[in-house]
Amino acid sequence: MHEMTTSLALAGELFAQGDSQLLAIVLLSLRVSLTATLLACLIGMPLGALLAVGRFPGRRTLIVLFNALMGLPPVVVGLIVYLLLSRAGPLGQFGLLFTPTAMVIAQTILIVPIVAALSRQVVEDAWREYREQLRSLGANRLRAARTLLWDGRFSLTTAGLAGFGRAVAEVGAVMIVGGNIDGVTRVMTTTIALETSKGDLPLALALGMILIAVVLLINIAAFLLRQWAERRWG
Amino acid sequence: MGGKALGMSHESNCTWLHLDQLGLTEGNIRIIDAITLKVGAGRTAILGPNGAGKSTLLRLMHGLLRPSAGKLHWPQTLSQGMVFQRPVMLRTTALANVAYGLKLRGVATKERQQRSMTALARVGLADFADRPARRLSGGEQQRVALARVWALEPQVLFLDEPTASLDPASSREVERIIKEIAASGTRIVMTTHNLGQARRIAEEVIYLEGGRVLEQTPAESFFRQPQTTAARSFLQEETP
Amino acid sequence: MIRNLRRKIFSAACGASLLLAVSAHAQERFITVASTTSTEQSGLFAHLLPAFERESGILVRVVALGTGQALDLARRGDADVVFVHDKVAEEKFVAEGFGVKRQEVMYNDFVLIGPQNDPAKAAGKDILAGLRQIEAAKAPFVSRGDKSGTHAAELRYWKAAGIDITAAKGPWYKDTGSGMGPALNTASSMNAYLLADRGTWLNFKNRGDLGIVVEGDKQLFNQYGVILVNPAKHAHIKQADGQKLIDWVVSTAGQKTIADYKIGGEQLFFPNAGN
Numbered sequence: 101m102h103e104m105t106t107s108l109a110l111a112g113e114l115f116a117q118g119d120s121q122l123l124a125i126v127l128l129s130l131r132v133s134l135t136a137t138l139l140a141c142l143i144g145m146p147l148g149a150l151l152a153v154g155r156f157p158g159r160r161t162l163i164v165l166f167n168a169l170m171g172l173p174p175v176v177v178g179l180i181v182y183l184l185l186s187r188a189g190p191l192g193q194f195g196l197l198f199t200p201t202a203m204v205i206a207q208t209i210l211i212v213p214i215v216a217a218l219s220r221q222v223v224e225d226a227w228r229e230y231r232e233q234l235r236s237l238g239a240n241r242l243r244a245a246r247t248l249l250w251d252g253r254f255s256l257t258t259a260g261l262a263g264f265g266r267a268v269a270e271v272g273a274v275m276i277v278g279g280n281i282d283g284v285t286r287v288m289t290t291t292i293a294l295e296t297s298k299g300d301l302p303l304a305l306a307l308g309m310i311l312i313a314v315v316l317l318i319n320i321a322a323f324l325l326r327q328w329a330e331r332r333w334g
Numbered sequence: 335m336g337g338k339a340l341g342m343s344h345e346s347n348c349t350w351l352h353l354d355q356l357g358l359t360e361g362n363i364r365i366i367d368a369i370t371l372k373v374g375a376g377r378t379a380i381l382g383p384n385g386a387g388k389s390t391l392l393r394l395m396h397g398l399l400r401p402s403a404g405k406l407h408w409p410q411t412l413s414q415g416m417v418f419q420r421p422v423m424l425r426t427t428a429l430a431n432v433a434y435g436l437k438l439r440g441v442a443t444k445e446r447q448q449r450s451m452t453a454l455a456r457v458g459l460a461d462f463a464d465r466p467a468r469r470l471s472g473g474e475q476q477r478v479a480l481a482r483v484w485a486l487e488p489q490v491l492f493l494d495e496p497t498a499s500l501d502p503a504s505s506r507e508v509e510r511i512i513k514e515i516a517a518s519g520t521r522i523v524m525t526t527h528n529l530g531q532a533r534r535i536a537e538e539v540i541y542l543e544g545g546r547v548l549e550q551t552p553a554e555s556f557f558r559q560p561q562t563t564a565a566r567s568f569l570q571e572e573t574p
Numbered sequence: 575m576i577r578n579l580r581r582k583i584f585s586a587a588c589g590a591s592l593l594l595a596v597s598a599h600a601q602e603r604f605i606t607v608a609s610t611t612s613t614e615q616s617g618l619f620a621h622l623l624p625a626f627e628r629e630s631g632i633l634v635r636v637v638a639l640g641t642g643q644a645l646d647l648a649r650r651g652d653a654d655v656v657f658v659h660d661k662v663a664e665e666k667f668v669a670e671g672f673g674v675k676r677q678e679v680m681y682n683d684f685v686l687i688g689p690q691n692d693p694a695k696a697a698g699k700d701i702l703a704g705l706r707q708i709e710a711a712k713a714p715f716v717s718r719g720d721k722s723g724t725h726a727a728e729l730r731y732w733k734a735a736g737i738d739i740t741a742a743k744g745p746w747y748k749d750t751g752s753g754m755g756p757a758l759n760t761a762s763s764m765n766a767y768l769l770a771d772r773g774t775w776l777n778f779k780n781r782g783d784l785g786i787v788v789e790g791d792k793q794l795f796n797q798y799g800v801i802l803v804n805p806a807k808h809a810h811i812k813q814a815d816g817q818k819l820i821d822w823v824v825s826t827a828g829q830k831t832i833a834d835y836k837i838g839g840e841q842l843f844f845p846n847a848g849n
Contacts, residue, residue, distance in 0.1 A: 187651030232398050233422035237435045251425050279637035297755025299780030333425045334468025
């Protein structure tokens with residue numbers, strides 16, 4: 101695997117140089133995907149909790165739907181968001197196409213189902229254990245959902261990280277709604293796709309390695325934070 | 335602190351809960367079979383062999399389960415609380431666990447803190463207030479659960495096997511707390527496997543078997559001379 | 575309470591990052607250009623546009639697609655200017671009223687790429703003869719198949735060579751539906767023939783055994799045009815700034831900048847706006 105070692109060396113070199121263009125691309129990737137993750141958590145976690153404790157018609161259908169939507173193809177999400185944000189589309193007047201905001205919107209839509217489905221699982225398991233106690237103390241379902249979300253915060257980090265992982269790794273949606281514009285909407289994955297197009301496979305692979313390293317760092321940070329918090333709060 | 339010393343503020347002639355043909359079926363199994371009962375004592379123990387339906391009856395009374403037949407009648411509205419065999423602790427401090435119940439009732443932050451601290455002190459855990467509740471021992475967790483419910487000052491407290499998972503020392507401490515809660519005027523209904531505990535706490539015993547009430551007698555006479563053969567053999571088997 | 579404080583910090587963080595995302599594209603003066611992968615990936619734009627941006631103060635955001643996609647994007651009003659290379663499609667675009675006027679900017683040429691040992695004996699200066707050889711030998715051929723300018727040109731050459739490619743295509747003809755770069759990667763791994771624009775080819779690194787098989791045929795001439803999207807169709811089109819870019823690329827200064835762009839001493843694009 102000659103290419104691997106070449107790319108590894110190249111990745112190390114790029115990293116050591118702290119190339120400003122590369123840094124900007126990495127930061128944009130993180131900004132877009134972390135914002136999308138945050139939004140997806142704000143939407144998906146309450147949604148998952150309501151699906152877990154709620155009793156309303158269509159609940160099971162929704163659960164199956166969200167599970168299925170975890171496999172939503174990024175290109176399809178990209179296309180839908182493109183058609184919405186395009187000047188000819190219903191939200192065209194805001195001029196959001198080919199901006200980081202458009203990328204945040206697409207990635208949020210992409211990962212809300214993941215966060216919601218995983219949160220539902222966490223909250224549902226806790227609900228089984230806490231149900232009688234919470235009801236006895238006088239918590240209604242809405243209140244119970246809130247309590248369970250707070251109480252499951254350590255397990256829920258996994259849902260957030262899964263969402264972030266998918267967001268930061270996808271290329272299909274951001275390519276379409278971002279347009280891979282140099283210095284504006286070019287992120288790690290679209291850069292990798294571009295360098296692959298140019299046939300510069302070692303550089304593409306090196307960028308891929310940097311992406312993996314960045315994602316790894318974030319996961320390590322989250323893991324340590326969770327461990328510390330769990331030690332503190334049980 | 336003997337049974338007599340606790341006082342008899344809730345005489346049996348003053349019924350505060352009336353069960354009328356109460357039943358619960360699950361599939362084809364009658365877990366609770368048309369129970370008619372008047373609860374009026376201040377401290378009631380529900381006894382019976384495993385599978386008699388004791389915990390289910392307690393949950394029906396507390397409203398956690400909906401009866402499939404019959405009615406539950408409360409002559410006056412009484413605030414209730416319940417303590418379970420296994421305490422459920424939220425992933426936060428002992429103090430915040432106690433405060434949670436008060437928070438649900440909309441008690442303001444400052445008062446909440448004070449009442450929670452008082453409740454923790456009453457169960458002997460004032461020094462544990464800032465500890466993560468989940469890292470406390472089983473006995474300590476059960477005491478936090480008691481503090482949580484005590485802070486709400488319920489008029490009725492249901493306890494489902496509150497000491498079944500605890501060691502003797504913790505059991506004694508929990509028993510002491512239950513007696514104090516009762517002394518503060520709260521009506522107690524508990525299930526237990528510990529006959530000594532029932533004898534020490536209860537004024538009245540409801541003996542349950544197969545989802546039916548076979549006996550409801552003052553505790554003293556129940557332990558001296560049970561009226562039914564079933565209860566008699568139960569006492570013989572359970573007494574060491 | 576600690577918990578409340580933590581909540582406050584959390585919501586503040588939420589708000590801050592949202593703001594960050596939204597305000598990212600501050601009020602810059604910019605236009606959006608829908609163009610082709612060949613101009614972007616050959617490095618021409620990286621050479622050409624900074625000169626214009628310095629001079630005009632207008633930033634140019636390039637979305638690089640195939641010619642067909644670029645024109646579709648502009649039809650929806652998502653670009654101010656199109657800079658592409660498919661004369662027939664461009665003229666149709668203007669005739670439909672989506673474009674104001676088509677102006678020629680420059681040309682480069684297509685090259686037939688293939689294995690250096692040339693198993694189909696397609697080498698020479700005649701693209702049509704070369705394609706006939708490939709078809710006769712059923713030698714592996716990679717087609718873009720993505721309605722790009724290059725794809726349109728390829729289809730024109732098959733037709734001119736007297737080959738009905740829809741009927742003649744077999745397992746040897748790989749319709750990849752991909753951009754120039756991915757198609758080159760595919761051809762490189764399969765040792766197949768394909769039609770490429772010279773700029774992308776010169777800038778392409780993963781060549782493997784591939785080399786130029788046919789070049790220099792007049793028919794391989796590849797004209798680029800630039801069109802302002804019609805503000806009558808889409809009111810938000812940045813007409814003045816878009817026109818500035820067009821005026822500049824066809825100006826003497828712009829044309830010279832295009833001519834100056836070289837890879838390895840080789841000129842990639844030949845300005846011909848005056849013609």
